[in-house]
Amino acid sequence: MKIEWYPGHMSKTSRLIAEVIMSFHVIIEVLDARLPVSSANPVLEKLRQNKPCIKVLNKSDLADPEVTKAWVRHFDKMRGVRALPFDARKRSDVGLVTTLCKRLAPNRCKPGFPLRAMVIGIPNVGKSTLINTLAGKRMARIGDRPAITTCNQQIDLRNGIMLSDTPGLLWPVMDDQEGAYRLAASGAIGDSALDYVEVARFAAEYLMQRYPKLLLERYKLAEMPETATALIEAIGHLRGCLVTGGEIDPHRSAEAFIRELRSGKIGRISLEEPS
Numbered sequence: 001m002k003i004e005w006y007p008g009h010m011s012k013t014s015r016l017i018a019e020v021i022m023s024f025h026v027i028i029e030v031l032d033a034r035l036p037v038s039s040a041n042p043v044l045e046k047l048r049q050n051k052p053c054i055k056v057l058n059k060s061d062l063a064d065p066e067v068t069k070a071w072v073r074h075f076d077k078m079r080g081v082r083a084l085p086f087d088a089r090k091r092s093d094v095g096l097v098t099t100l101c102k103r104l105a106p107n108r109c110k111p112g113f114p115l116r117a118m119v120i121g122i123p124n125v126g127k128s129t130l131i132n133t134l135a136g137k138r139m140a141r142i143g144d145r146p147a148i149t150t151c152n153q154q155i156d157l158r159n160g161i162m163l164s165d166t167p168g169l170l171w172p173v174m175d176d177q178e179g180a181y182r183l184a185a186s187g188a189i190g191d192s193a194l195d196y197v198e199v200a201r202f203a204a205e206y207l208m209q210r211y212p213k214l215l216l217e218r219y220k221l222a223e224m225p226e227t228a229t230a231l232i233e234a235i236g237h238l239r240g241c242l243v244t245g246g247e248i249d250p251h252r253s254a255e256a257f258i259r260e261l262r263s264g265k266i267g268r269i270s271l272e273e274p275s
């Protein structure tokens, strides 16, 4: 099944961002640390042009730490880009973002000259969480499913910085379907646009190759099943995902596996690495 998800509010958001982006001084692009390339929106990259940009590698608490280090080295080679591994829920991490914003727009943050920063990124990546942590209180609605924020919201941090929260944005045509499957595995795509069995098979194949030990430990397997389908069946059996008659329910098994992957229960996993 081809994955494509572009609900109506996204095309409206895309137009709105295009209209106002030039009035911002810094762009804070929130990426998923587990898939920093697949979670980078090519439309936003184009709209941003040469605006100073902080790439926040969020949810790094769920990603493989060695791979995240390699991504930071990769991004820091790019001109005008600073990458920060991040956990947006942690207050201790957020000071770095404000310091970096001020460094990137040194003539702002003065009385009458607020620094305007726009927080952009794909759905469910943690934009509103980052804003709430920066503000020190719950200003933006958050939730563990995509498309929680559906319109722009301005938040005054009261330290000379004005932030704009934006709805998660994907792009109309997803040519890179491997990337789309990574996005689906991470939780950025709405349930209506994906087949859990296929996404679970895709993720299982990758994990069997790259993180076999974590799978064997989590599911207490003596040896790795030969195929991704057999692995998901074994997980379904273990989690009691059965239909009447005692057969394994493939859909519930796939969902159970994806839920555990997304929440980090299998371990710290990155779904892509710098080539």
Ligand SMILES: Nc1nc2c(ncn2[C@@H]2O[C@H](COP(=O)(O)OP(=O)(O)OP(=O)(O)O)[C@@H](O)[C@H]2O)c(=O)[nH]1
Binding pocket: 058, 059, 060, 061, 062, 086, 087, 088, 089, 121, 122, 123, 124, 125, 126, 127, 128, 129, 130, 141, 142, 143, 144, 145, 146, 147, 148, 149, 150, 166, 167, 168, 169
């Ligand atoms: N483990 C982990 N979870 C996070 C982190 N940041 C955010 N989350 C969780 O990710 C989920 C989505 O967070 P939101 O802040 O609503 O994401 P968003 O990017 O604003 O999503 P949309 O408004 O739908 O585009 C919530 O359940 C957060 O608690 C993080 O750094 N680590």
Ligand SMILES: [Mg+2]
Binding pocket: 127, 128, 129, 140, 141, 142, 148, 149, 166, 167, 168
């Ligand atoms: Mg949001």
